[in-house]
Amino acid sequence: MKKVSSINLKFILIIILLIGVIVGSFTINFKGNSETQATFKAQNINDIIPKPLSYKKGAGKFILKKDALIYVKGNSEKETEEIRKIAEFLRGKLKPSTGFELNIIKGDNPPAGSIYLTTVGGEEGMGNEGYRVITTPEKVEIIAYKPEGLSRGVQTLRQLLPPDIEKSAVVTNVEWSIPVSTIDDKPEYGYRGLMIDVARHFFTVDEIKRQIDHAAQYKINKVHLHLSDDQGWRLEIKKWPDLTTIGGSTQVGGGPGGYYTQEQFKDLVKYESERYVEIIPEFDMPGHSNAALASYGFLNPDGKKKPLYTGTKVGFSSFMTRDEKTYAFIDDVIREVSEISPSKYIHIGGDEAEATKKPEYDYFVGRVSEIVKKYGKTPVGWDPIDTSSTIDSSVVLQNWKDSNTVAREKNMKMIISIAKKAYLDMKYNENTPYGLNWAGYIPVETAYKWDPTDYAPKELVLGVEAPLWTETIADVKAMDYMIYPRLLGYAEIGWTPKASRDWNEYKIRLEKQGERMKNQGINYYNDSSIWGTK
Template identity: 80%
Template sequence: MKNVSNRKFIFIMTLLLIMSIVSISIILNGNNNSKTIFAVENSNNIIIPKPLSYKKGEGKFILTKDAKIYVKGNNEQETEEISKIAEFIKEKLKISTGFELNIIKGEEGKKGGIYLTTIGSDKNQGNEGYKIITTSENVKIIAYKPEGISRGIQTLRQLLPPSIEKNTVVKDVEWSLPVVTIEDKPEYAYRGLMIDVARHFFTVDEIKRQIDYAAQYKINKVHLHLSDDQGWRLEIKKYPDLTTIGGSTEVGGGKGGYYTQEQFKDLVKYASERYVEIVPEFDMPGHSNAALASYGFLNKDGKKKPLYTGTDVGFSSLMTDSEKTYEFIDDVINEVSQISPSKYIHIGGDEADKTKKSDYDYFVGRVSKIAQKYGKTPIGWDPIDTSPEIDSSVILQNWKDSNKAAREKNMKMIISIAQKAYLDMKYNERTPYGLSWAGYIPVETAYKWDPIDYAPKELVLGIEAPLWTETISDTKAMDYMIYPRLLGYGEIGWTPKANRDWNEYKIRLEKHGERMKNQGINYYNDSSIWKDTKSN
């Protein structure tokens, strides 16, 4: 009788345990059977952005100093490209492990090694998709294109212990990865971070640092706002005063600065090695005072405007009826096109309050055609889509949720709604940097939205999170406003809406605090996510 009672007790306790696990899964993932099954498969998944499929096996792979990185493409050129990705991860791993891993070209992966290959890949992965297979013996990343291997490498870093992100050699750490199979590809092709270097200037090294951090979370575009009322930041050889005069100051009257064309090319190369595209922007016809202060011929009276170091908007305009204006713009876009391999050039178009609507319409249409003459796809802020001169060959960057004309014209859109995606908006009333004209954007608000809330999916090219820098003057402030929100924006752009859930994401985000800290990122330590901290 006693044995029967024990068996009943064990049976009841086991049943209660199973019911508890199921209840927790439902709470975290919603009352949806398919999501619950996915959650079981992803029970140890801390990857951001969340992969399409994450299936954990038994055991682990331990990386040792004797490991090798094997690379093999479908041809010699592809093998060389993959080798460069191998060099990237080799250097990243070396910093914290101290391991000097050898790279072996043109061979299959051996026991104890990491194998990067495009052989045996699936075309349906697209350019950025990848598959990771780890066993107790080796690690394999397969992708249709080398770009996909690069995305897979960023996931691989997250499978290793957080100490992998430290900038000194770490002792007494087992550099292990779980046995796992990951299949992944992005939801949207365009996943951007915009940095306004016009209002406050940031050096090449400061921008490279942000490219590194953003690439970890599969951001693939860094949009540089290179001109505004307060500064012109890229050397144009035909018009040197744009930088010597227009680049000489910034908000508050600081010394400003600019990039030489050689520095810009170096920045483009650095980004391309991480499969990140630099998208240059020159804002016009408004936001143009730095140019107007550099050359008198851009003004009706022939005189240079005074330099401007405030933060007002909407007071400046290029002359839309002057052929000198269009000759100037043609020269600028021509020079930039020669040093910028991006398929895009951003022509601004926002807050042109001093420009008549009919003049604005003509201007943005004509400038779009100049960009296209040099092989570039123009992007413009709304209300550029309202011009009759603009058609579906132009991309709208939508920040006001006012895209009726873009929908009617079948224009592709980059969604950057200010109330959801602007990185310069404060987290709350205590945030020491930023503005609040579009409202506060806590980490949760930044995550809980989707591009199709604002445009039909077939018209969404992707998303972008802009950082305007009226109040952002150093990397400490930049980090604070970008992180951790950019991790969520990366996931919105990469992971399908059906696979995203705030409560589940919050658990993964908490794990990334240590990784960001190890990298020296001055992220906003939100107490609703990191419980042992005070909200600041």
């Protein structure tokens, strides 16, 4: 009797334990989207932004030491030389904080302790930007199909090291370790952009380079420069020098303005290309054109120059749409720009042309898009450029309003930049010291929790772009504050599949990026919901 009772008791205990396991499992699954569960996942995955497609953690770590070597090997001598330049970039990023002089060696047999960058064995399915990072206790190997993918992998490698790696002076008593892991990664969209309006307020070459560097580390691959508007013309056109000497002489508020010479622009292009980032030049027309109209009288119906403008109103200016002198002038501009810009795109503006009648607008954007195509470039324009009957699927729409019905009907490719979600000049909240709020407030969470397919069919989406209009942005401090940390979320929207993104999990990774941004001197908005109170 005692024996039977003992067996029954054990059986009852087992049943109770099984019920507990089942209930516990159900509770974990039920709370799968909770912050607690996200914390657990984040601790067991990674802190990388944008989130990689696949991250598998192993046991142990690789320690970078002062005698480490960087080996490079491509499928040809030319490719090897290109990879060597990526290795030079990596060495340049690691040296300030480590003090290490890492030698670069062309070869495919790296010894223990090395970093190896190679396209040998890279698979076509990775695409141009895909990469694999394999970290063992002995070495770190980055493999890609193209050097561009190695460049993206190098940016990931930076995030695998401790945050002190981003400091500008030598740091002691830090172990420069990388966890043993395997990362397989490639982007969801090929276009992931940041737009900087240098027309309302002018920013120097060095200030733009700094933003390029910061954006590229999060795999932003397009920097769109808004080079002309009512308040300023910012790129030298040699046939029409007054565009910059007059049109570039001021900015919002009446400051000194400024412009880039063609040599400076080419320097910017070179700098970006070393980071596999593409500059896209924009000249806004037929509206937003007062700087040009103030530079040359022949662009106006009365033959007289317009007064320079330093305010912030829009919609009052327009090119003459039926005058051949207008198109000869635009042809000169597009020709000179196409000769110094390797980008496949030239942006022709097209927004807020309120002083241009609709039939004249349609005719104008059609004529200008053909000029762009004549010089071998793809035209890009803001909506409502898609509603012109002369615009077809050979033109890309940059969509900033909610509606793009006509673009869909025409099968036009789209860059999604919806103002209420993606405009970096919109305030975070009512206390933000810079920016505007006509499209609403965009807190960090709102900036992250959307997808381009909310606004267009996926097959028509080139990618995403976050524009920073600078009516209220007069210096780098303000620029940083409005761009960061929101740009990290936009970068992830463009890189990481929608199904792999979750706000609660993302904000834990974002919190970890705060120290890195601080070490780089980025004046980011310290959102108390992410980093707590200052």
